Amino acid sequence: MIQEAGFRPRWIIELGSGFDTAAQSLSVSRSVPYSELAGFMIPTTPGHSGVVRFCIGSRGGAFFLCGRSHLYEGTPFFNIANAARIASITDAEGLLLCSACGGVGPYAGIGDIHLFNDVIRFPPHRWSHSERPAAETFHDRMPSPRKPLNPHFSNAVTDAARRAEVALNNGVIALVTGPCYETAAEIEALRRLDVSAVSMSCDPVLKQAARLGVATAMLGGIANIAGQPGKR
Template identity: 35%
Template sequence: MTAARAAADILHRASGRRPRVGIVLGSGLGGIADRIAGSVAIPYTEIAGFPVPSVAGHAGRLVVGTLGGVEVACMQGRVHAYEGNGFDALKTAIRALKLAGCDTLVLTAAAGSLRTDVGPGRLMAISDHLNLLGANPLTGPNDEAFGDRFPSMTDAWDPQLRALLRDVAGTLGLDLAEGVYAAYPGPSFETPAEVRMMQRLGADAVGMSTVPECIVARHCGLRVAGCAVITNLGVGLGDGPVDHHQTLSAASAAASDLERLLVGFLERLHEKDGSRS
């Protein structure tokens, strides 16, 4: 099983560390991994079956160490459906984190806002999602070792973890929005008509990732929390064009707020673990 080999590769290189929380960093957010203490950086090419990103802003390495008092395995970069390589490597990566010891997955992403009251630079906790990719990573034979054929997506984005994000944001004075994330296929950006469609469907933000990882994570029993960094207003809602350079620039500018939120979130998880010991 490729995921088992990948988990073995991670644990071998991690020098005795046993990560509890997996983190996936989106476009322009990879610098957060630099805050991980005592870190070991493992190129994806050295982990069996791991994805190799082809998009700018995704370094393609796993950083294992301690953040906020918690042992973490941080994916510095991800792959997307539009890269055309299917979901096998994505499934391997998420399942390997589970087998390596993670019980929680924190997903981050750069996203466009579909609400004019939530502009660039804001953070948005993900409360639910719309899968508009036209594909599901669980399509094909089911691996019963990881989960049921028909996994429930009720509370896919864990309400307790989301409440913890809100509480930490309030303590830190961060203006954390909350909403539904729509996964759009890409790589072209949305048209104004598509933006209006997603608004009518109930989406609050749109991006080209994140949802497949959530689906795979829930299938194998990981709790999932997510936070989007709003980099722009959707096409037709603001002035000027939307492009990937703008996405990377705006995400990098907001990364410090996301870093504070993530560290505070992990510190609170660490405190909760201590209270149960």
């Protein structure tokens, strides 16, 4: 992929629903559809274009992965985590995950952007034998650290948002498998856990990034309020 781009990326940025247009206003040297890249699955969820855009800015280059596949689409866990492996192979400084979310906390409003400082897996996903890479040590089989989101890289994202005059809220993201909205009882449970937003995306990538030692940050755009799926 570095050969196709013509440069080594400083960042890998994976864009979910609602974020695809962010890469369209940047200086793009080349775009490659997922269908031409080995190991990439073509997303079937609306708002995921399935294209890698190679972009260069004044502060460095980035690979924008526009769209992702999800567990609920039947995509194998391993294939969903391509962004983490690309960040590791290219020795990128950081991996930024962007996802549409449902607002849960009292300060989550539609259109707000949240920078998450921690994760709750609800319910936690377990690797199956077919999904889990061969591991030689117990540590390899238990990859997730106490802090899957890197505070130093998150601070860099905060600084970039401040320069761009983009307001960010902080909070905790609950990652669920989907593909369904949460019940009233689940939403209440998440509120009591002080969760600010919920998403059906990114857990496989976070797990793989932790296993590979990739510094990761996560942004979420509030697309709806949990319990009010029709309100956008």
